[in-house]
Amino acid sequence: MREKIVRELESIVGAEWVVSAEEAVEGYLYDETPIPVRPEASSDVIVVKPGSAEEVSRILVLANKHGVPVFPRGGGTGLAGACIPTVSGIILSLERMNKIIVDVDNLMAEAEAGATLRDLIDAADKAGLSFPLHPGDEGAQIGGLIACNAGGARAIKTGVMRSCIKGLELVLPTGEIIRLGGKVLKNNVGYDLMHLVIGSEGTLGIITRAWIRLQPRSAASATIVIPFERREDALKIVPEIFRRGIIPLAVEYVERVLVERVGSNLGLKWPCTSAEYQLIVILSENSEDALLGALESLLELCNSSGALEPVVAETRKEQDEILRIRSEIYSILKPDMVDILDVSVPPASLIDLIRTVNELEIRYRVYMPVYGHAGDGNLHIHLMKWDGWTKEKYDELRDAIYAKAIELGGTITGEHGIGFIRRKYLERVLDRRTIELMRAIKRIFDPNNIINPDKVFP
Numbered sequence: 163m164r165e166k167i168v169r170e171l172e173s174i175v176g177a178e179w180v181v182s183a184e185e186a187v188e189g190y191l192y193d194e195t196p197i198p199v200r201p202e203a204s205s206d207v208i209v210v211k212p213g214s215a216e217e218v219s220r221i222l223v224l225a226n227k228h229g230v231p232v233f234p235r236g237g238g239t240g241l242a243g244a245c246i247p248t249v250s251g252i253i254l255s256l257e258r259m260n261k262i263i264v265d266v267d268n269l270m271a272e273a274e275a276g277a278t279l280r281d282l283i284d285a286a287d288k289a290g291l292s293f294p295l296h297p298g299d300e301g302a303q304i305g306g307l308i309a310c311n312a313g314g315a316r317a318i319k320t321g322v323m324r325s326c327i328k329g330l331e332l333v334l335p336t337g338e339i340i341r342l343g344g345k346v347l348k349n350n351v352g353y354d355l356m357h358l359v360i361g362s363e364g365t366l367g368i369i370t371r372a373w374i375r376l377q378p379r380s381a382a383s384a385t386i387v388i389p390f391e392r393r394e395d396a397l398k399i400v401p402e403i404f405r406r407g408i409i410p411l412a413v414e415y416v417e418r419v420l421v422e423r424v425g426s427n428l429g430l431k432w433p434c435t436s437a438e439y440q441l442i443v444i445l446s447e448n449s450e451d452a453l454l455g456a457l458e459s460l461l462e463l464c465n466s467s468g469a470l471e472p473v474v475a476e477t478r479k480e481q482d483e484i485l486r487i488r489s490e491i492y493s494i495l496k497p498d499m500v501d502i503l504d505v506s507v508p509p510a511s512l513i514d515l516i517r518t519v520n521e522l523e524i525r526y527r528v529y530m531p532v533y534g535h536a537g538d539g540n541l542h543i544h545l546m547k548w549d550g551w552t553k554e555k556y557d558e559l560r561d562a563i564y565a566k567a568i569e570l571g572g573t574i575t576g577e578h579g580i581g582f583i584r585r586k587y588l589e590r591v592l593d594r595r596t597i598e599l600m601r602a603i604k605r606i607f608d609p610n611n612i613i614n615p616d617k618v619f620p
């Protein structure tokens with residue numbers, strides 16, 4: 163049977179785009195989910211790399227005919243095991259479909275799903291525009307970013323992926339190719355299936371193309387690191403920034419010990435040594451004057467809010483180094499990590515969440531580094547390995563953090579998604595009827611449960 167499927171796939175995409183040798187498929191089995199929580203992948207898989215939506219369609223028709231599961235795969239940078247093939251089947255990699263066309267007049271990129279985040283940033287830049295969002299690892303692909311509704315540090319001004327997407331080309335699990343939306347900015351025809359697909363983690367169809375809203379390039383930017391002696395003060399200032407009418411590109415919370423450690427690993431020096439609790443604020447404006455106005459207002463606020471002397475980075479190099487250190491925190495922690503949580507709470511409740519994390523650290527005598535998108539109330543909490551760790555203890559810790567987030571009116575994942583590893587927690591956040599509706603929708607899109615069959619639902 164396997165041989166027959168390989169031959170049929172070869173007849174659709176060409177023999178060079180079908181990979182079935184065990185050593186050759188290895189690089190497609192896992193994503194960036196920490197090893198202690200990620201599921202075991204099946205190595206009995208065939209990787210297929212279509213070159214068009216029509217080829218994707220024929221692959222799905224074939225998979226339905228033989229009842230073979232299909233695992234859509236983007237850049238493999240996901241953190242919830244959502245693209246891992248947990249049973250034998252076909253891995254559908256979009257990597258060959260990576261063209262991007264920029265329509266400058268409509269400020270719109272038309273991107274194939276396999277183009278990476280880096281490709282999109284570069285294409286926008288080349289056209290004199292920008293894609294200011296930085297919703298994931300730069301090797302993430304457009305299809306994966308949309309399927310995960312990724313967010314990232316710079317989602318404050320423009321919103322998460324969902325707010326930038328205006329149209330999708332989608333191949334349904336049964337093989338039909340449909341188009342949802344396009345270059346129009348307003349569209350009120352019928353139910354909005356496009357937004358249903360965004361964030362569906364590869365369970366409702368294969369995204370093959372997207373229309374993505376771009377922005378004008380900002381004329382001036384500055385990155386400000388604001389130190390505080392008290393964590394409360396650092397987090398209390400966040401809503402106040404917005405109340406004053408300052409809308410930064412990013413407001414990130416970090417702790418000095420951690421960023422200094424990451425910096426020294428990268429051979430870089432963290433620029434602010436004066437206190438433990440720090441905010442990174444990125445201001446990005448359309449003119450130098452507007453930047454100065456926002457900066458003045460922010461510095462005034464710092465003065466009256468218990469902050470120590472802020473560090474203002476204005477050169478590209480200084481700003482890039484701060485961002486690089488912030489972006490590499492995950493990679494540096496990963497070898498000693500059991501899990502990364504990305505709970506999300508109303509921004510003003512962040513302080514209560516962090517207090518609970520600290521209490522748990524003391525009670526369990528563990529180290530749980532915390533940082534994250536303070537402006538969005540979306541915090542990354544890391545469960546680190548410690549001597550004598552047991553799965554049960556980590557489950558208790560995770561449960562306690564999820565319970566607190568929910569009690570505060572928040573949710574268990576703000577951007578990484580449910581994927582495989584958080585399926586058992588779905589019922590914590592959603593009532594039974596809501597889950598039933600979601601399952602019914604999955605059945606309508608995918609009657610034979612062909613694509614990503616074991617993801618999202620418990």
Ligand SMILES: Cc1cc2nc3c(=O)[nH]c(=O)nc-3n(C[C@H](O)[C@H](O)[C@H](O)COP(=O)(O)OP(=O)(O)OC[C@H]3O[C@@H](n4cnc5c(N)ncnc54)[C@H](O)[C@@H]3O)c2cc1C
Pocket residue numbers: 193194233234235236237238239240241244245256275296297298299301302303304305306307308309310311312313314315363364365367368369370489492493577578614617
């Ligand atoms: C260092 C690092 C930093 C990160 N930072 C952030 C961050 O700031 N914010 C954030 O939100 N995430 C972040 N992530 C997570 C990750 O980058 C995002 O979740 C990203 O959206 C995953 O994209 P991918 O192409 O790698 O998808 P994959 O990991 O390959 O797949 C993810 C999901 O998308 C599905 N999928 C992929 N392509 C398609 C397609 N064409 N059609 C349908 N379904 C598809 C898969 O089946 C799977 O369900 C980070 C990850 C790392 C390693």
